[in-house]
Amino acid sequence: MQKRTILSLVVFLLFMIGLLPVLAMLIKSLSVDGHFSVEAYAGVLTSQRQWALMGNSLSLSVWVMFLTTVIGVPLGLLFGKTDFPLRRFFIFLFVIPLLIPPYITAVSWFDLLGREGFAAQFLGSSFAALSSRFLFGLPGCVAILFSVFLPIPILLTMVFLRTINPRLEEAGRLVSGWRGVLWEITIPLILPGIILSAILTFLLSFGEFSVPNFLRYSVFPVESFTQFSAFYNFKAATAAAVPLVLMALVILLSEAVFMRGEITQLRSSTETKNIPLIPLGAARNGLFGLVALLGFFIVIVPILVLLIQSANGQVYSEALRRAGDSLLRSLLYAVIGATFLTVLGFFTGYLIQTKTFRFWRAIDFTTIFLFALPGTVIGIGLIGLWNTVQTNFIYGTLWIIILGYLARYTALTSRITVTQLAQIPPAMEEAARVAGAGWFRRIIFIVIPMARRGLLAGWIVGYIFSLRDTAITMLVYPAGHDTLPVRIFTLMANGSAELIAALCVILILATLLPAGILWMMANPLLRKINR
Amino acid sequence: MNMLRMNSVTKIYSGKKVLENLSLKIVKGERIVILGPSGCGKTTVLRLAAGFIEANGGSVFINEKLVSKNNRILIPPEQRNLGMVFQDLALWPHLSVYGNIAFGLKAKGVGKQEREERIQKTLILVGMDAFAKRKPAELSGGQQQRVALARALVMEPGLLLMDEPLSSLDLELNIRLRKEILRLQEKLGFTLLYVTHAREEAFGIASRIIILNKGQVAFDGTVEEAEKYLKR
Structure with missing residues (x-):
C-alpha cells in the first residue's frame, strides 16, 4: 500500500511537472479567444521561412548525428574493447564538452576563429574572414555540436559493450580473428546502443538552441525562443516548437516499437572483469596519436583559448563582481536541482525496474521524451502553465527553474537508478520482506544502501546538467534569479571578450571541480562501506 | 600422440x-x-x-x-583447431541456427557449396535440420544445446x-544428451x-x-x- 501510494505520487509529479506543461502548451496554441483554431499552425505550414528552418534544423542534426556516430562508435570500441593506453583519461577528456553549456565551446572557437580572434592576429585578416565564415553557419554549428555530443556514442557504445556476455565473443574467437568477431558479433549486438546514440544526438542537435543562436544559424529552437522572448508571441513560439515535439515523439516511438525486442536480448554481464580486450599491437601508438590529436583540438584547444583570453587577474575579479551573485545562485540551484532529481529519479527508476505499474514503459518513455525535447519547448510549456496569479508562488520564485530541471533531466537520474537496481538481486529485497520489513524500511535499509553509488552518480549528473542548463532557465527565470550560464549569455551582447572568457572559465570550474571532488571523496568511502 | x-x-x-x-x-x-x-x-x-x-x-x-x-x-x-561448448552455450542471439553454425566456416573462407554441405550434414547429425532458420531464443534448452554442439563440430576440431x-538441464535431458555426445565422439573420433x-x-x-x-x-x-x- 505504502509502495503504491508513494509511486503513484511520483507518477502524478512526473505528469504535472513534465507532461502537463507540454500538453497545456499544445492545447493553448489551438485556441483563439476561447475557440478552436489552427491559425498558428497554418502560418507555420504555409510560410517559406518555416520550411527553410526545417531544412536548416534537419541539415544540422543529420550532420551531427552522422559525424558523432562515425567517430564516436569507433572511439567507444577503442576505449571499451581494446588495450588502448590511458583509456580513463581520454574518456574523461572527451566527456568535458558535454558537461559544460555548449555555447561556451562556441564562445571559445569564436575567440579563436572570429574576425578579431587569435587567428586574425597570427594568420592575418583574410584567414580570419574565411574562418569566421566557416564558424558562423552550418559548418561551425556542426563542428561545435559534434564536439559537444561526441561523448554520447562513446559512452553508449561502452555501456552496451559491457552488457555483452564475454562468452559470445570468445565463441567467435575460436574460429575467427578479432576483425571478424567485431563485425559479425560485437557490433550487431551493440547495434541497439548505436541506434539509440544516433537518435539522441539527432534529437539533441535538433533541439539545441544556444549554439545556433550564438552562431546566427536559423533553426526551429532559435525561432521559437525569438518569437517568445523578443515578440512575446506565444502562439507563434508554440507553433515553431511543435515540429520539435513531433520529431522527438515520432523518432522515439519508432525506436521503442522497432528496437524493443533487440534491446531485451542483451543482458547485463556480471563478468565485467573478464571482458576480452583486443590487443592493438603495432597500431597502438598510431591510434594513440590520432586520438590524442582529436582530443587536443576539440577539448584542450577551446579551454586553452578561454584561459589565454582571460589571462588577467583583474578580469576575474571584475567577472566575480559582475556575476558573483549569479554564480552563487547557480551553485545553489544546481544543488537543489540535483537533490530533487536524485529523489525523483530514484523512485521513477525503481518503479520502472520493478515494473510496479502496468504502464511502466510509458513512464520510461515519457522521461526520455522530455529529455529529448528542446529546453525551449519545456520552458515555454512551463510558462504557459504556471504563469498565473494563483501560481505565482512557483512562477515568481526559484521553484519554476527547479521544475524545469526536473521536467527535463529526470530521465538521466532514473536511468542511472535502473542500471544500479539491475545489479541488485531481487532476493535482497525479498529477504527483507520475508523478515517482516515494510516497503519503506526495505527501501531505506536495503535498497538505498545497496544503490548508493548509483545515487551519488545520479546526484553528480543532476548537478552538472542543472548547472549547465541554459535554454529552460533563460526562458523561465524570474527577475533576480538568473544563473551564471544565463548571465554569461546576456553579457555576451555588451561584455568584453576577456570578461566572457573569464566567466566561462569560472563556469567550467564550478561544474567540474565540485563534481570531481565529491566523486573522488565519496567513491572510495562507498567502496569501503560496500566491502 | x-x-x-x-x-x-x-x-x-x-x-x-x-x-x-x-x-x-x-x-x-x-x-x-x-x-x-x-x-x-x-x-x-x-x-x-x-x-x-x-x-x-x-x-x-x-x-x-x-x-x-x-x-x-x-x-x-x-x-x-579447437571447438568449445560453453556453460551458458553462448549462442549468438542475433544470428539464426544456420548463421551460428556458418560463422566459423565463413571466417575460415570455406566456399559456399562446401559450407552448405557441411552445415546440412552437421545439422542432420545433431537432429536440428528442421530448425535452421530459427533464432536461438526460439529453441528449447535441449535444442540450444544441440546447436552449440553443431557449431563446434562443424569446424571438425581435433x-x-x-x-x-x-x-x-533436467536429469532426463542430461542423460539423453550425454548419450548423444558419446555417440558423436565415437562416430567422429x-x-x-x-x-x-x-x-x-x-x-x-x-x-x-x-x-x-x-x-x-x-x-x-x-x-x-x-x-x-x-x-x-
Missing part, C-alpha cells in the same frame, strides 16, 4: 593462485573429464587450452605444438572442450575434454578422469579407479 599437454602451468587471478604447477596430458581420441568442486580451476584449464587467457607460468602444447608459454599466447584461439554444458562438478555425469562420459583440487591434480586415472578414489 598428445592432443593437449600442459607443463607446470600456474595461473593467478587477483593475487590468488587458481592453478599451481599443474601438468596434464590428453592423448588423441580420449574422453577426459575434469571433475572438481566450484573454484578448483576446472574452467581455467579449458580457457588456457582455448587461448582466452595466458598462464603466469608453464607452457601449453596442442597437437605437440607450443601454443602459449609464460604469460604469452603464441598461437591465438582461432588457429588452434579437440572439443566442453564447460559444464549440461549443468542447466574427436578428443574430448569435458569439465563438470557432477560425478555421475563424469562417470557417464569419461574414458579417463582427472580430479582437480585447489588448482592441482589430485587424481588421474580410469573411471573405476576414480570411483574407488572418491569412496575413500
Whole structure:
C-alpha cells in the first residue's frame, strides 16, 4: 500500500511537472479567444521561412548525428574493447564538452576563429574572414555540436559493450580473428546502443538552441525562443516548437516499437572483469596519436583559448563582481536541482525496474521524451502553465527553474537508478520482506544502501546538467534569479571578450571541480562501506 | 600422440593462485573429464587450452605444438583447431541456427557449396535440420544445446572442450544428451575434454578422469579407479 501510494505520487509529479506543461502548451496554441483554431499552425505550414528552418534544423542534426556516430562508435570500441593506453583519461577528456553549456565551446572557437580572434592576429585578416565564415553557419554549428555530443556514442557504445556476455565473443574467437568477431558479433549486438546514440544526438542537435543562436544559424529552437522572448508571441513560439515535439515523439516511438525486442536480448554481464580486450599491437601508438590529436583540438584547444583570453587577474575579479551573485545562485540551484532529481529519479527508476505499474514503459518513455525535447519547448510549456496569479508562488520564485530541471533531466537520474537496481538481486529485497520489513524500511535499509553509488552518480549528473542548463532557465527565470550560464549569455551582447572568457572559465570550474571532488571523496568511502 | 599437454602451468587471478604447477596430458581420441568442486580451476584449464587467457607460468602444447608459454599466447584461439561448448552455450542471439553454425566456416573462407554441405550434414547429425532458420531464443534448452554442439563440430576440431554444458538441464535431458555426445565422439573420433562438478555425469562420459583440487591434480586415472578414489 505504502509502495503504491508513494509511486503513484511520483507518477502524478512526473505528469504535472513534465507532461502537463507540454500538453497545456499544445492545447493553448489551438485556441483563439476561447475557440478552436489552427491559425498558428497554418502560418507555420504555409510560410517559406518555416520550411527553410526545417531544412536548416534537419541539415544540422543529420550532420551531427552522422559525424558523432562515425567517430564516436569507433572511439567507444577503442576505449571499451581494446588495450588502448590511458583509456580513463581520454574518456574523461572527451566527456568535458558535454558537461559544460555548449555555447561556451562556441564562445571559445569564436575567440579563436572570429574576425578579431587569435587567428586574425597570427594568420592575418583574410584567414580570419574565411574562418569566421566557416564558424558562423552550418559548418561551425556542426563542428561545435559534434564536439559537444561526441561523448554520447562513446559512452553508449561502452555501456552496451559491457552488457555483452564475454562468452559470445570468445565463441567467435575460436574460429575467427578479432576483425571478424567485431563485425559479425560485437557490433550487431551493440547495434541497439548505436541506434539509440544516433537518435539522441539527432534529437539533441535538433533541439539545441544556444549554439545556433550564438552562431546566427536559423533553426526551429532559435525561432521559437525569438518569437517568445523578443515578440512575446506565444502562439507563434508554440507553433515553431511543435515540429520539435513531433520529431522527438515520432523518432522515439519508432525506436521503442522497432528496437524493443533487440534491446531485451542483451543482458547485463556480471563478468565485467573478464571482458576480452583486443590487443592493438603495432597500431597502438598510431591510434594513440590520432586520438590524442582529436582530443587536443576539440577539448584542450577551446579551454586553452578561454584561459589565454582571460589571462588577467583583474578580469576575474571584475567577472566575480559582475556575476558573483549569479554564480552563487547557480551553485545553489544546481544543488537543489540535483537533490530533487536524485529523489525523483530514484523512485521513477525503481518503479520502472520493478515494473510496479502496468504502464511502466510509458513512464520510461515519457522521461526520455522530455529529455529529448528542446529546453525551449519545456520552458515555454512551463510558462504557459504556471504563469498565473494563483501560481505565482512557483512562477515568481526559484521553484519554476527547479521544475524545469526536473521536467527535463529526470530521465538521466532514473536511468542511472535502473542500471544500479539491475545489479541488485531481487532476493535482497525479498529477504527483507520475508523478515517482516515494510516497503519503506526495505527501501531505506536495503535498497538505498545497496544503490548508493548509483545515487551519488545520479546526484553528480543532476548537478552538472542543472548547472549547465541554459535554454529552460533563460526562458523561465524570474527577475533576480538568473544563473551564471544565463548571465554569461546576456553579457555576451555588451561584455568584453576577456570578461566572457573569464566567466566561462569560472563556469567550467564550478561544474567540474565540485563534481570531481565529491566523486573522488565519496567513491572510495562507498567502496569501503560496500566491502 | 598428445592432443593437449600442459607443463607446470600456474595461473593467478587477483593475487590468488587458481592453478599451481599443474601438468596434464590428453592423448588423441580420449574422453577426459575434469571433475572438481566450484573454484578448483576446472574452467581455467579449458580457457588456457582455448587461448582466452595466458598462464603466469608453464607452457601449453596442442597437437605437440607450443601454443602459449609464460604469460604469452603464441598461437591465438582461432588457429588452434579447437571447438568449445560453453556453460551458458553462448549462442549468438542475433544470428539464426544456420548463421551460428556458418560463422566459423565463413571466417575460415570455406566456399559456399562446401559450407552448405557441411552445415546440412552437421545439422542432420545433431537432429536440428528442421530448425535452421530459427533464432536461438526460439529453441528449447535441449535444442540450444544441440546447436552449440553443431557449431563446434562443424569446424571438425581435433579437440572439443566442453564447460559444464549440461549443468542447466533436467536429469532426463542430461542423460539423453550425454548419450548423444558419446555417440558423436565415437562416430567422429574427436578428443574430448569435458569439465563438470557432477560425478555421475563424469562417470557417464569419461574414458579417463582427472580430479582437480585447489588448482592441482589430485587424481588421474580410469573411471573405476576414480570411483574407488572418491569412496575413500
